[in-house]
Amino acid sequence: MKKIVLLRLGHRPERDKRITTHVGLTARLLGAEGMLLASNDPGIVETLEDVVRRWGGDFYIKNNVNYKQEIKEWKAAGGKVCHLSMYGVNLPDVTDELKNCDRLMIVVGAEKVPPEIYQLADWNVAVGSQPHSEVAAVAITMDRIADDEPLEREFPNAELTIVPAERGKQVIENFRG
Numbered sequence: 001m002k003k004i005v006l007l008r009l010g011h012r013p014e015r016d017k018r019i020t021t022h023v024g025l026t027a028r029l030l031g032a033e034g035m036l037l038a039s040n041d042p043g044i045v046e047t048l049e050d051v052v053r054r055w056g057g058d059f060y061i062k063n064n065v066n067y068k069q070e071i072k073e074w075k076a077a078g079g080k081v082c083h084l085s086m087y088g089v090n091l092p093d094v095t096d097e098l099k100n101c102d103r104l105m106i107v108v109g110a111e112k113v114p115p116e117i118y119q120l121a122d123w124n125v126a127v128g129s130q131p132h133s134e135v136a137a138v139a140i141t142m143d144r145i146a147d148d149e150p151l152e153r154e155f156p157n158a159e160l161t162i163v164p165a166e167r168g169k170q171v172i173e174n175f176r177g
């Protein structure tokens with residue numbers, strides 16, 4: 001199974017809380033092992049850790065990372081880096097390469113990313129050459145490069161489990177202890 005970590009750059013605590021939370025939730029849903037936040041926002045960590053506690057799995061959030069150090073260490077351990085940017089090469093042209101990569105760091109920005117990211121990345125990848133959203137960019141990329149069906153993943157040790165239903169809401173409360 002591919003090991004994926006998401007690196008979120010440029011998060012502004014006063015503006016980006018909701019979208020960064022959604023980036024993290026989307027990455028978790030689609031199989032990332034964790035999110036590295038290159039800003040200091042303990043509230044995001046708290047929100048996402050609360051989701052993991054209730055909905056399971058072992059997704060982690062690392063607050064206030066030094067992105068250059070994280071990229072350096074990731075590469076030293078044999079990982080590759082895919083920076084999502086509307087200026088990059090189009091995703092359909094590199095999907096196979098990304099699929100073949102078993103340790104992938106996916107980098108998404110907020111407003112603007114430091115220009116050196118384009119040099120540090122192994123791939124600068126556009127999800128279509130039009131501006132849209134980091135949440136959509138992460139979702140489409142992770143769905144297309146997944147090894148298996150990403151929507152059938154299980155999240156162990158959940159307090160709550162949804163039973164898919166044609167109508168209404170069915171939720172199982174799993175009591176632990």
Ligand SMILES: C[S@@+](CC[C@H](N)C(=O)[O-])C[C@H]1O[C@@H](n2cnc3c(N)ncnc32)[C@H](O)[C@@H]1O
Nearest residue numbers: 084085086108109110126127130132133134137
């Ligand atoms: C709101 S956009 C910022 C766009 C901004 N104009 C810029 O300088 O990149 C925030 C992030 O969403 C992602 N993003 C937006 N559109 C994208 C696209 N078409 N392809 C890939 N990533 C995209 C990128 O990671 C970008 O850093």
